[in-house]
Structure formats: structure tokens, C-alpha cells
Amino acid sequence: MNNPFLWPDTTTLQAGRLWIGGCDTTALAEEYGTPLYLFDETTLRATMRAYRKAFAAAYPAECRIHYASKAFLNTAVAQIAAQESLGLDVVSAAELLTAQRAGLAAEHVHVHGNAKTADELLRALEYGVGAIVIDNRDEIARLAALTASRSTVQAVLLRIAPNVTGDTHAHISTGATDAKFGLPLDTLDAAVEQVLAAPGLRLIGLHAHIGSQLFEPEDLAEAVAVLVAQAARIRARYGVVIGEISPGGGLGVPYTADTPPADLGRYARTLAATLVEQCRVHGLTPLPRLTIEPGRSIVARAGVALYRVVARKPGYYLHIDGGMADNIRPALYGARYTALLANRAADPAGPPIHVAGRYCESGDVLLRDAPLGHAEPGDLLAVATSGAYTLSMASNYNLTPRPAVLLLTNGVARLIQRRETEADLLARDLWL
Ligand SMILES: Cc1ncc(COP(=O)(O)O)c(C=O)c1O
Structure with a gap:
């Protein structure tokens, strides 16, 4: 990786795809869904x-x-x-x-x-x-x-x-x-x-x-x-x-x-x-x-967040399937992050673009002016240094379930926290 201080120690690029802990993050996104938090043991x-x-x-x-x-x-x-x-x-x-x-x-x-x-x-x-x-x-x-x-x-x-x-x-x-x-x-x-x-x-x-x-x-x-x-x-x-x-x-x-x-x-x-x-x-x-x-x-650098690009506002925004409910830091105090497209990590960077979260707040912008490759809906965004004060401050804003968490070790991915379900979200509600 071009900056080892931002990504986990085991990070590599293989055939243009981001691998962490001996695991292909693109395959993990397919298997476990997104948003997905990966921790490198x-x-x-x-x-x-x-x-x-x-x-x-x-x-x-x-x-x-x-x-x-x-x-x-x-x-x-x-x-x-x-x-x-x-x-x-x-x-x-x-x-x-x-x-x-x-x-x-x-x-x-x-x-x-x-x-x-x-x-x-x-x-x-x-x-x-x-x-x-x-x-x-x-x-x-x-x-x-x-x-x-x-x-x-x-x-x-x-x-x-x-x-x-x-x-x-x-x-x-x-x-x-x-x-x-x-x-x-x-x-x-x-x-x-x-x-x-x-x-x-x-x-x-x-x-x-x-x-x-x-x-x-x-x-x-x-x-x-x-x-x-x-x-x-x-x-x-x-x-x-x-x-x-x-x-x-x-x-x-x-x-x-x-x-x-x-x-x-x-x-x-x-x-x-x-x-x-x-x-x-x-x-x-x-x-x-x-x-x-x-x-x-x-814990910060051990963690990488993985999101799916859902839609675009060309020239302005990529819209992803997570954001301020799993990582409030950019909205709360302007925190900055570094990201790449996990499934096309070797693509040359295009013009800087903002990455908007899916939540109903205009402050829900996860990255500003990110130098990413050209992204289409379905592509995967990996955000580095996402391990600290992200999930621990997560919410269910817009009634969205909190992400799953995987621990990656020598090519093995273990689910250490399952994704919240809609049933989890409604479990506390009582009928009138
Ligand atoms: C009492 C106390 N100790 C330790 C910490 C950890 O700080 P940090 O995550 O910056 O190392 C905090 C964080 O706010 C704290 O309140």
C-alpha cells in the first residue's frame, strides 16, 4: 500500500483488489453484505x-x-x-x-x-x-x-x-x-x-x-x-x-x-x-x-469500513450505503479519512469527489474531495483507519441496522458481531 500508516499491516493489492488479513475484501462484501467492518487481528x-x-x-x-x-x-x-x-x-x-x-x-x-x-x-x-x-x-x-x-x-x-x-x-x-x-x-x-x-x-x-x-x-x-x-x-x-x-x-x-x-x-x-x-x-x-x-x-488502524456505492450525483457525490450512523466523526467534528475503491484499487484517480452517506442529514458526508477512481453503482469503497470511535458511537438513525464485524486472520474471516436485523430494531417497540 502507498501509505502503510493508514491501512492494516497485512494490506495488499491483488489483481486490483484490496486484500486484508489474507482475505479478499470484495469477496467478503459479497458474502456478508455492506456496510461491513473488517478488523485485522x-x-x-x-x-x-x-x-x-x-x-x-x-x-x-x-x-x-x-x-x-x-x-x-x-x-x-x-x-x-x-x-x-x-x-x-x-x-x-x-x-x-x-x-x-x-x-x-x-x-x-x-x-x-x-x-x-x-x-x-x-x-x-x-x-x-x-x-x-x-x-x-x-x-x-x-x-x-x-x-x-x-x-x-x-x-x-x-x-x-x-x-x-x-x-x-x-x-x-x-x-x-x-x-x-x-x-x-x-x-x-x-x-x-x-x-x-x-x-x-x-x-x-x-x-x-x-x-x-x-x-x-x-x-x-x-x-x-x-x-x-x-x-x-x-x-x-x-x-x-x-x-x-x-x-x-x-x-x-x-x-x-x-x-x-x-x-x-x-x-x-x-x-x-x-x-x-x-x-x-x-x-x-x-x-x-x-x-x-x-x-x-x-484499534483505529486495524479497522477498515467497507461500503457499497449505491448511486451518483455526477461531478459532486458518490452515495454509499452507510455513513453517519456507523461513523459520526466527519459530521460531528469534521474528521477526515482516506479511502479507495476496494474492487478496483489500482485504477487511476479521477477528479476529487465527495462521498455522501445515506442518511437524511446534509452533514452526512463521509469524505470530501476524495481522489478515487471512476466509480459506478455496485463498486466498493474501503475507508481506512475506521476502527476507533465509529461503531462504538453508532446509531440506528433512519432505522437502519448496525453493520456486521469480521475479524480477519491469515486468510480466515470470523464473524465477531452479526449485522443487526430489522427484527432487532423493532424488538423494543410495543403496540398501542
Ligand atoms: C478517561 C479516558 N481514558 C482513555 C481514553 C482513550 O483515549 P484515546 O482513544 O484517545 O486513546 C479516553 C477517551 O476519551 C478517556 O476518556
Whole structure:
């Protein structure tokens, strides 16, 4: 492929057709229908391993990689994460259930969210998760009440809003004091006191997540420095040892050829070096556990979306059979993608053309000015880097079923999530 940073590792062109994971994508579209999401197992596992290796090499103490499952989750993906010794971050009861079904050890599951319900908290307590990452003081009160009569003590991290913002789109920037997530620094002590007063809770760490699609590790390192400074202050004031520092996820991926890939090694080294140095400066020993929560950078490039061209508005648009209901990112914040025609990938590019989704919103345009070959109805469009924040944010707009998902490995395609049916869509409706 002309840009290996955008497509799965196993991508090849054979007789003008796109092959992934040893499978002919044109044949897969025939067999399973479209829209179809393809995940390359080789790329997924290699990325997970690269993360573990990079941080193990960079950080001299314990380090954990937790896949942020909001990027894309189903049982098979959770199983792969568990097999690759990754933990999982979950945000809802069903994400928690998926972790359980996939056999993840409870201690490797962290529960996130700014509005966790009492039911979700109870489910997390019953599963015995490794930690609940507390977002706000109301949550502490709720958790304190839920844990008061339990025999086990629940480990918690406090999520701070470090007032560090990375260079990314406002919709995915989360580190400012006025962002919706995390405790403003001037409320941290009150939160610590609240946790310390709850016999059912044990404060083990501090967390921050400043945003997504970040390319400068220095921004993330700044958050690490704030976390360590707060950990040192908490130890001095309350005598509590903060044993875990979690600077979240956020590493970016290229979606188009004009963006160079992020350097995972540099990211790991920058975060680890900052943590070691800041602990030295503040006299914090032993070194805390470092927990990293990548989502997008684990799963984005392993995923390719496959659509059928349905119709044309010559000179302006190709109309495809998917769009904003399976991938809201272009409509939500102008995300850009790279695509090719999977069944005629070697054709020379024609004049740039927009690719319109099938949904009843004029903002439903998946690609703008895409340099594709001449396309006819029936041709197949493959969109690269479609693994993250696509299906996990999918809807049933216009009452359309959500796509099927295949896992591709060495010439074998396994259905890991079936296509939704019309019956699924109507199953919740009740007659008057
Ligand atoms: C708390 C938390 N951790 C990790 C992530 C993963 O971020 P990314 O997919 O950019 O790596 C997110 C995403 O928004 C998040 O909210």
C-alpha cells in the first residue's frame, strides 16, 4: 500500500483488489453484505504488544496498559485484550459485562465515567474491579454510601482536571478546569478528605485524561507533572501514599497521508522520564505504578469500513450505503479519512469527489474531495483507519441496522458481531 500508516499491516493489492488479513475484501462484501467492518487481528495484536513493549522498556517500575474500550468493544476484542495482557477501561454496565464475558481479571478493569449511576457502581463493586476512577464529589458520596456496609474495601483513583490542554479538537479536549470531566484542583483536597472519611474506600491513585488525537507527548507529560505534584502534596498533607499515576490515553493516529504517525517509543519515553524525574524532584518513593489507557491508537488502524456505492450525483457525490450512523466523526467534528475503491484499487484517480452517506442529514458526508477512481453503482469503497470511535458511537438513525464485524486472520474471516436485523430494531417497540 502507498501509505502503510493508514491501512492494516497485512494490506495488499491483488489483481486490483484490496486484500486484508489474507482475505479478499470484495469477496467478503459479497458474502456478508455492506456496510461491513473488517478488523485485522495481526495489526490489533501487534499494536497491543508494541504498547506493552514500549512502556516496559521506558519505565523502570510497574506499568499497565488498559485498553480504553469506548474506542471499540465487543466480546472478541475484549478477549484479545485479555490474551495480550492488557487491562480494560469501561464506562457502562454493558462494557463491564463484556469484560466479564471475555474473562478479564477483575483487578485489570477500571471503571470510568462522569455520571456513573448507583446501579453501575454496584455492579463494579460486585465484580471487584481493580479501581473505580472517581470523577466528582457527588460520586464519592454515592460510593461511600454503597460501600459502607460491604466487607471489602474498594480501591479508587481520583480524576483531576489538571488544566492542561493538548492541541486537539475542542470536542475531544478534556483537561481544562472547565471541561466536564474531573475535579478542579482547588477541590481536590476536599475530595481526598471525603474518600479518607469513607471506610469502604481506599485512595490508591490519581488520574487525568487531557484529550484524544494528541501528537505531542510533551502535552501529556505536563499532565504527568501535575499528577505527581498533587500526589506529593497529598502525601505531605494527609500521609497517603499515591501508588498509581494514570495520565489517561490520547495518542493520535494519522487519518490522511499528510499526517505523520505518532512515535510510540518517544511517547512512552517522554511520559516515563517525566514521571521518574518528577518523583525524584518531589521525593516520592517508591515509583508509582504507571497506567496508560490508549483507545484510538490501539484499534483505529486495524479497522477498515467497507461500503457499497449505491448511486451518483455526477461531478459532486458518490452515495454509499452507510455513513453517519456507523461513523459520526466527519459530521460531528469534521474528521477526515482516506479511502479507495476496494474492487478496483489500482485504477487511476479521477477528479476529487465527495462521498455522501445515506442518511437524511446534509452533514452526512463521509469524505470530501476524495481522489478515487471512476466509480459506478455496485463498486466498493474501503475507508481506512475506521476502527476507533465509529461503531462504538453508532446509531440506528433512519432505522437502519448496525453493520456486521469480521475479524480477519491469515486468510480466515470470523464473524465477531452479526449485522443487526430489522427484527432487532423493532424488538423494543410495543403496540398501542
Ligand atoms: C478517561 C479516558 N481514558 C482513555 C481514553 C482513550 O483515549 P484515546 O482513544 O484517545 O486513546 C479516553 C477517551 O476519551 C478517556 O476518556
